[in-house]
Structures are given as structure tokens and as C-alpha cells.
Amino acid sequence: MINQIWTWLTDGANWSGDDGITHRLVQHLWYSGLSLLIAGVIALPLGTWIAHSGRASWLVTAANSLRAVPSLGLLFAASMLLSSKFTGDTDLPYLVPSIIVLTILAIPPLLAGAYSGVREVDPAARDAARGMGMTGGEVLRQVELPNALPLIFSGLRSATLQVIATATIAAYIGLGGLGAFLRDGIALNEYDAAAGASVLVAVLALAADLLLGVVQRLVVSPGLRTTRTRTRRNRRADATPAAAALGPTNARS
Amino acid sequence: MIRFEQVTKSFPATGGRESMVAVDELSLEAPTGQITVLVGPSGCGKTTSLRMINRMIDPTSGRILIDDQDIASVNPARLRRGIGYVIQSAGLFPHRTVVDNVATVPMLLGTGRKKARDRAREVLELVGLPGDFAERYPSQLSGGQQQRVGVARALAADPPVMLMDEPFSAVDPIVREQLQDEFLRLQDELGKTIVFVTHDIDEAIKLGDQVAVMRVGGRLAQLAEPAYLLAHPIDDFVADFVGRDRGYRALGFSEAPNLPMSNEPSVPLGTTPEEARAATSDRWLLVVDEEVPQGWVEPARIEAPIEPSMLDRGGTVARVHGPLRASLDAALSSPSRRGVLVDDDGRLVGTVRAADVVQAIERVERPEIDPAEIAPTAAPVE
Numbered sequence: 001m002i003n004q005i006w007t008w009l010t011d012g013a014n015w016s017g018d019d020g021i022t023h024r025l026v027q028h029l030w031y032s033g034l035s036l037l038i039a040g041v042i043a044l045p046l047g048t049w050i051a052h053s054g055r056a057s058w059l060v061t062a063a064n065s066l067r068a069v070p071s072l073g074l075l076f077a078a079s080m081l082l083s084s085k086f087t088g089d090t091d092l093p094y095l096v097p098s099i100i101v102l103t104i105l106a107i108p109p110l111l112a113g114a115y116s117g118v119r120e121v122d123p124a125a126r127d128a129a130r131g132m133g134m135t136g137g138e139v140l141r142q143v144e145l146p147n148a149l150p151l152i153f154s155g156l157r158s159a160t161l162q163v164i165a166t167a168t169i170a171a172y173i174g175l176g177g178l179g180a181f182l183r184d185g186i187a188l189n190e191y192d193a194a195a196g197a198s199v200l201v202a203v204l205a206l207a208a209d210l211l212l213g214v215v216q217r218l219v220v221s222p223g224l225r226t227t228r229t230r231t232r233r234n235r236r237a238d239a240t241p242a243a244a245a246l247g248p249t250n251a252r253s
Numbered sequence: 254m255i256r257f258e259q260v261t262k263s264f265p266a267t268g269g270r271e272s273m274v275a276v277d278e279l280s281l282e283a284p285t286g287q288i289t290v291l292v293g294p295s296g297c298g299k300t301t302s303l304r305m306i307n308r309m310i311d312p313t314s315g316r317i318l319i320d321d322q323d324i325a326s327v328n329p330a331r332l333r334r335g336i337g338y339v340i341q342s343a344g345l346f347p348h349r350t351v352v353d354n355v356a357t358v359p360m361l362l363g364t365g366r367k368k369a370r371d372r373a374r375e376v377l378e379l380v381g382l383p384g385d386f387a388e389r390y391p392s393q394l395s396g397g398q399q400q401r402v403g404v405a406r407a408l409a410a411d412p413p414v415m416l417m418d419e420p421f422s423a424v425d426p427i428v429r430e431q432l433q434d435e436f437l438r439l440q441d442e443l444g445k446t447i448v449f450v451t452h453d454i455d456e457a458i459k460l461g462d463q464v465a466v467m468r469v470g471g472r473l474a475q476l477a478e479p480a481y482l483l484a485h486p487i488d489d490f491v492a493d494f495v496g497r498d499r500g501y502r503a504l505g506f507s508e509a510p511n512l513p514m515s516n517e518p519s520v521p522l523g524t525t526p527e528e529a530r531a532a533t534s535d536r537w538l539l540v541v542d543e544e545v546p547q548g549w550v551e552p553a554r555i556e557a558p559i560e561p562s563m564l565d566r567g568g569t570v571a572r573v574h575g576p577l578r579a580s581l582d583a584a585l586s587s588p589s590r591r592g593v594l595v596d597d598d599g600r601l602v603g604t605v606r607a608a609d610v611v612q613a614i615e616r617v618e619r620p621e622i623d624p625a626e627i628a629p630t631a632a633p634v635e
Contacts, residue, residue, distance in 0.1 A: 220348075223347050
């Protein structure tokens, strides 16, 4: 099986053309990226504003309950409702429902990340910022947002993983992307293609996460990192003798 | 000068909580260049009063004036940039280095980054955090160091007025005392107009040029200089709050007159037992190192040349014209019952006995009571 997947993945012919891996990979990235962008434009300012103003925090809970909606069902529903609204020779009847579903999927983690990130800024730092004469906007830009970045990034990374994985379902309403290999592979008993595409989706998701991790390291202040690394190190130091004393069966790490 | 004119702050009733008067008709003046301490139990409105000075809270009625200008007419952000603000847990920005934390207000005021950082380094040096501290992040500092950065940050734009809300109460007692001493030294140099909030009466008495004792419900109970407050608490509440030992603590404000001193024989470290026994007929002998007192030994009990580890270090040391409290303590704590007095450079001058200090104490005038306070109408009784 692994050999078959490997053969499929390394066969140059599978990579070229409109139905080739390269093209579908780019499509996959395009749907995912577009959905994440739209979700970010909606969720990040909204989450930040909710936390900064302390108003409408029920929205975060409401958005979270969206996670319970099954994406595939939502996709078919959106497609049925919307596809008749587009005319002419375009991808839009397929693209718009897919993007809506993926956007809805990405909003809850992004919103929660932005909200809790700003929310959990040390109240003393916020108080000091105001007391030193920062305006509301300056407090937000200079204190709240930079301190919220670690949680904003963790929201973004979890949204990215989910969107890239779920974007495969766009193929079920006639759109491309890596999901097309899955759909066709299962229908035509070409399991090497289906499994190979699954591997690609996983690799893509991990690569995106890795990339975001690198960006996070560059963007987030080292001052916010030190606390965490230091506590972790301390904790490990504390844990080691205890773990040794408990013996190998109980040592979890 | 900061002036409160019949300032009241009440918070309206919200969701099940009754409306509450936090500050009630407060009138007081914080003189220019001095430290005014607001002290009282929790719920007395001291922090609310402080936060009304930089408009973090706006009063319900009454006026607050800084140098005769009503602060209600000044834009809050602009007002705050001209007032130093230090809070209990320092409130440093964790994502900024120490030097960038300190440079915050100058940058808000439009100073260029380079100049603001240079200024920040100067101020950091002033609060005892030189050199490489500047590039650290707050999470890499101890509580006491963070608090120093908090003070430096408030001083960076050189504001004439500073507001300090329990700045030293989150650190351990030894560091707190250090910070207090350095704060007083700094204030001697800078002469800011400071309003300082604390719940600790000892801190209030130590730091305040004047102390405002507030009672629950936001009313001013008494405003006086520390020595006066200790000598004449206006009512039971203030007397209770000022606490026990106030007679003894008040001695901290009385400088010692010329106490009758005796010449104390002393020997340097390294003296042999024979020399030590020859130096005195008393049971205890004072040991010095380059004239600076180190401790006491019993010549009869030593068998080797005197080393630091043999010394009894129980006795405290007082400056000749320092507070009477220190002179008395030196006498009481000394194993020989003779209190060691030194000059400003720490060199031995002589010793004094407790009885002589007490005699001097009895001759010290207590602060004269203000006649208005004994008039029957003056003090409202609850």
C-alpha cells in the first residue's frame, strides 16, 4: 500500500495538467487561504473589539456553537440555496458555498483567539497604560494587541489546520482541490490516489502550521516567550526527581 | 499643589449592588514638592481619591485643581501624560524591554525613539538599575526590580506630580524597606509633588510629609504631619488605626540632643586575649575595625585573637544626632547595656545608657496640639 502511494506520488504524469496534483494543490491552497483571509477580516477585529470594549461577549459563545454544525451538511445546504443565484460560465456556484462553509469553520477559533488574547492581558498593564496617558486606540495597538499575539496565533494555527483538512469536501460539490482525488479515487477504486491525496493534505496542513510557527516566533515579543519557557523548564526540573522516584511505570514523560 | 474641593464620588447601584459613596466631601491640599500620604482601611476611598487626580475616575461632585487649574477642563490623556503613575503590581508591559517600558511616556509625548531611550537609561540608573537591565524583559526581573522600573517609568517624562498607589506593598518586607529608603532619597533630590496611597500606617508615617487618615465611607478623619498624628490622634478611630507603640514610634521624629556619652574603650579585630583583658575592667568590650564598631566580646571568655565570628552582634548602632528612637534602641539592644553611637561616617563616638536617653526623651516637647481640635465643636463624633 505504501509502495502504491509512493508510486502515485512520484509519478510525474500525476503532477501535470488540469487534473494534476500541482494544479489541485494550488486550488486547495487558494480556497483555504481565501477562506482564512475572509474569516480573519471578520473575526480578528470583532474578537478584539469584544474583548477591548467588554461588550457582546455572547457572540464568542455563539460562534463557538457553530463548531457543532457538520461542514458537509452545511456545504450541501449552502450549495442548494445559492447555486441557482449565479448565471454564466463561472466557478462561482461552487466556489461561494465552499468558501462560506470554510469561513464559518475558521471563524470560531480565530474569534476565540483574538477575544481571549486581548481579554487576558494583565489588567495592571492595561491600567498603567491608561494611567500613563494612552488613548483607547493606543492601549489597543501598543499594549493589548502585542500581548494578545500568542493566543491570536494559536487561534490562527488551529483554524488553518481545520480549513486545510476540511477543504477536501469542496470537491463533493464539483470543485477541485486535493479533495477531488479522494472523491474520484473512492468512486473509481483508485485507492492509491485517494490515500496519496490524504497524505498530501496532511503534509500541507503541517507545512502551513510550521510556517505560521516560524512567523509567530518572528512577530511575538521574546518578553512574552520567556515566562512560558521559564515555567516549563522549572516544571520539568521539579518533575524529574519525582518521576524518578515513582519508577518507570509512572513516569509519563 | 493639588487641591480637593468637597469632592464626592458615588457609584450608582448596579445589578443587585446598592449604590455606594466611595469618597464623601473630601477637601484637602497636597502641597507642592511634598509627599501626601492617603492611608486607611480598605474601602475608605483612598485609591478612588487618587485615581480622581488623573481622571481615571471622574468625581460625582466637587472639583480637583492642580496648580489652580480645574482638571475637569483638561483632556484626560493629556493630563495623564503630565502625571507620573505607579501602581501596586508595577503593571509593566510584558512585551517591551525595560528600557522601552520606561521610554513609553516620552514617546507618547512625541520625543524621538533614540532620545526617549537615552532618557530612559538615565532614569533607570537613578532608580538603581544600571546597564544591562535595560535590555531585559519584565518577566526576567524580581518583584522589587519590577517596582523600580515602575517608578522609573513614571519619572521618565519628569512630571511635576506623581501618583503612587501602594507601590511597595507587593514586595517582601526587606525589599520594601530598601525601596522606601531609596524613594525618600530620590524625593530629596527631585522634590516632586506626590500623592501616595497605602494601607500601612507605618509606611505612611515613614514616607509622608503629611498624612491623611481616611475612614470607611470615604471621609477624611485627620490630616496632619506624622509626628502630630502620633501625638494627637483626633478620635478613637484614628488612635486605633495609628496603633500601639505610637509613643515609641513618635521618637523616630525627635532628633537626639547632646546625650551624656561615655568614652568607650575599644580594641581592633585581631587583638590577643591578654590585650583584650587589659583594655577594660568591664565584662563586655567593644571591637572596632578602622574605628567602625563591629560588635562586643567578653574578654574573659576568649582564648584566641579576636575574629569576626566571636562577636556578639546583638546591639544596634545609632547616629549621634539621629532619632531618639534609634539611640534608645541601641542602648536597649546592646549586650553591655551601653548603646553605641557613631558619627555620619559610621565611626565610633561613644556609648550612652538607656536611662540617659529616657531622661532626654522626657525633656523633648511633644507637638503642640492645635487648639481648634480641642474646641468642642471641631471634631464630629460618630
